[in-house]
Amino acid sequence: MEWFNVGRIVNTHGIHGEVRVLSTTDFEEERFAVGNKLAAFKKGDKKPTWITITSMRRHKNFILLMFEGMNNINLVEPFKEGMLKITKDQMTDDLLEENEYFFHEIIGCTVISEEGETIGIVHDILQTGANDVWVVKDSKKEYYIPYIEEIVKDIDVENKKIVIHVMEGLL
Known part of the structure; x- marks a missing residue:
């Protein structure tokens, strides 16, 4: 269970x-x-x-x-x-607003750029007050990706895949 x-x-x-x-x-x-x-x-x-x-x-x-x-x-x-x-x-989706997800749905997702380059996997979520920040790790580095509309373009929790727009200075 x-x-x-x-x-x-x-x-x-x-x-x-x-x-x-x-x-x-x-x-x-x-x-x-x-x-x-x-x-x-x-x-x-x-x-x-x-x-x-x-x-x-x-x-x-x-x-x-x-x-x-x-x-x-x-x-x-x-x-x-x-x-x-x-x-x-016991977890019900009716607690979530549109474009909100449970942490367990996001953690473990592979983060990919719009160009198809794999950035890493979401390992943790930091709650900052303004917006959540995803801690994404690859084999060498750790990246901090803010969960904001300008960056996060698509979330597919079924296939554990997130597409982001890589702004200058993000990575």
């Missing part, structure tokens, strides 16, 4: 079973909604525990969650430093 991280449980919060989560998703309201089911992986475990969210609130830079049937610190303590994940089936 393919898993996607949506948050990391960094600590417990209080004695009533709340956990402090550092979000790794752009869709916090949907992923951490009351009633939503997530897979909780304890640190080092390969097998998840399915949990249902019963409470969600923000506190500073964290999201505080409570899980069904886990209403004290002793029950949630084992999840400390664990990961919250979803399956590919």
Whole structure:
């Protein structure tokens, strides 16, 4: 089964079973909604525990969650430093706007110039606030490609291929 991280449980919060989560998703309201089911992986475990969210609130830079049937610190303590994940089936395209993609759809794509020259493969995505920047690597170099209309001309996630316009100074 393919898993996607949506948050990391960094600590417990209080004695009533709340956990402090550092979000790794752009869709916090949907992923951490009351009633939503997530897979909780304890640190080092390969097998998840399915949990249902019963409470969600923000506190500073964290999201505080409570899980069904886990209403004290002793029950949630084992999840400390664990990961919250979803399956590919839980990812829905209706969360995305036009010309938006999930990171896993972009990472691994081969980047090609309009002239047909292979630039490299997308290895990472940096979120800068203004626009995402793709980290593209070939065997020798690393390039930073901004995800903007002037540069990215075509994205084919089915064939894992991206065509870009190479502006002067880009590479």
